[in-house]
Amino acid sequence: MSGSVWLPPGARPDSLPAIPRQRTPSWAQPDPIDELAVRLDDFIAAAVHPDEIAALLESDGLSDDRIRERYGVKNSFALAEELYERVDRRYPEPEDLPHDPWRIGLLACLLRGVVFVLPGFAHLLGAPLLAGPRGDLGLPAGTVPLLAGALTGWAWNQGLAHRAYAWLGLGDRSSARRCLLLGAPVGALLGALAALAVAGTAQPAAVAFAAGQSCYLGASTTLLVLGRERALLAALLPMAAGTLPTLVRDVPESARVLLLLGSLAAVVVLALVEVAPAVRDLGRGCWTAGLTALLPFGAPGGRPPAPVGGPRLAASLPYALFGLASGVLVLYAALGEVLAGGELSAIAAPAAVALTLSMGPAEWLLHRFRSDSLAGLRSTGSPRAFRRATVRTLAVCLIGYLAVLLALALTTAALWPHTPSPDGFRLAGLLMLGVVLWTGLLLQSVGAVLGGAAICCAAALVQTLALVTHTGTPHIVGLVVYGAAAAAQAVLVCGLLGRATAHR
Incomplete structure (x- = not known):
């Protein structure tokens, strides 16, 4: 019958013996390619192209003649293609994640933010030294040399810090110390000379205060570059604590000067201790070693001990320009009240304090963005997906920084005496200025400082021209200038950091 199975008479289906399985004949040999695939399974499964397998076979010493004799294929490439087809692709995650150089603790960044703001107490102590008749810009005469020295110091020390960090990146800590040993005093001298050049009718005490500020900027740069934030904090705390009584009562001028000089001396001594090995080298007559660390091609008349391919001097120039431009923009934000006819105390306006305090969280969020970008490189599978992930991470970090800056601005305005509530x-x-500063620092971190420096310099120049020509209200002009610069840098950041090669 069609579809039925014939059974012998009296037999039941469940009583029949099972059909034996096919057995491999004793004379049959296993496939050698299968054996090789099992032996190299992990490597073959992770290979993205058969040529990787061919290279491994050749490195194991398998010649084409031996491959033809043993595996029955033409050459190593043919065997590699056969192995590639027999093993399924799988790309296991490494047991240990790669090192992330951008991981940093939040506490360390907040500590740096506090260190940045503590020197502002020195301006409160030295306020009587900066008094004087107002000039053409509405600034007291004593503040003009102070601002000139500060801008000179910010520009010089920003470039100096980049050069020292470059030496540290090359693993040459001794050259970094020599660079700071020679560069910091030069910056202090330039700042003092700039203050003296614009002193005008200012008192000698104001010029001396500006010179001390220049010395502090050089010494503090040395300590920050070499990772001595805690030591710098310890040197500044007594001066900050001594400033508190001045907020409620008059303090003798001698006590103010003593606190200022004591704090400055402590910071300078700590910086000298950090560069002491370089001082010993120079004391043994190795002046050429120090000049080589500071100059681009070594000192004349001596063999440069620095390694070939050291950092170029011209590479630090954009960082110095960014320091100068960002300093000008921050000063305009701080001087808005003074330029509008406010009191001298507004030179340490809450806006400047908020910006300075926010630099700690800004640094942490910057590291967080770079760290998440590296994670995005590992987790995304296409350039478009990586670009979307990068823009999303950038938006989260930037919004987080602006939220911190807004909270600090409102808090400092509420606590600052005789300060009106900030308007919209x-x-x-x-x-907008916060966006400019944070995106500028982000561009610096990926080596694209030239674009950020150009935008900030243009913004500083426009705002300076508006101030000199008395064009518009300072706050309105600042909003327009900061907004344009923020938009330009945001476009630059999105266009640059959407490419995976920018995160190497």
């Missing part, structure tokens, strides 16, 4: 224009301008 002032807050918007401050937030």
Whole structure:
């Protein structure tokens, strides 16, 4: 019958013997290619192209003649293609994740933010030294040399820090110390000379204060570059604590000067201790070693001990220009009240304090963005997916920084004596300036400082021209300038950091 199975008479289906399985004949040999695939399974499964397998076979010493004799294929490439087809692709994650150089603790960044703001107490102590008749810009005469020295120091020390960090990146800590040993005093001298050049009718005490500020900037740069934030904090705390009584009562001028000189001396001594090995080298007559660390091609008349391919001097120039431009923009934010006819105390306006305090969280969020970008390189599978992930991470970090800056601005304005509540224009301008500074630091971290420096320099120049020509209200002009610079840098950041090669 069609579809039925014939059974012998009296037999039941469950009583029949099972059909034996086919057995491999004793004379049959296993496939040698299968054996090789089992032996190299992990490597073959992770290979992205048969040529990787061919290279492994050749490195194991398998010649084409031996491959033809043993495996029955033409050559190593043919065998590699056969192995590639027999093993499924799988790309296991490494047991240990690769080192992330951008991981940093939040506490360390917050400590740096506090260290950045503590020197502002010195301006409160030295306020009587900066008094004087107002000039053409509405600034007291004593503040002009102070600002000139500060801008000179910010520009010089930003470039100096980049050069010292470059030496540290090459693993040459001794050259970094020599660079700081010679560069910091030069910056202090330049700052003092700039203050003296614009002193005008200012008192000698104001010029001396500006010179001390220049010395502090050089010494503190040395300590920050060499990772001695805690030592710098310990040197500044007594001066900050001594400033508190001045907020409620008059303090003798001699006590103010003593606190200022004591704090400055402590910071300078700590910086000298950090560069002491370089001092010993120079004491043995190795002046050429120090000049080589500071100059681009070594000192004349001596063999440069620095390694070939050291950092170029011209590479630090954009960082110095960014330091100068960002300093000008921050000073305009701080001087808005003074330029509008406010009191001298507004030179340490809450906006400047908020910006300075926010640099700690800004640094942590910058590291967080770079760390998440490296994770995005590992987790995304296409350039478009990586670009989307990068833009999303950038937006989260930037919004987080602006939220911190806004909270600090409102808090400092509420606590600062005799300060009106900030209006919408002032807050918007401050937030736009925060975008400019944070995106500028981000561009620096990926080596694209030239674009950020050019935008900040242009913004500083426009705002300076508006101030000199008395064009518009300072807060309105600042909002427009900061907004344009923020938009330009945001476009630059999105266009650059959407490419995976920018995160190497």
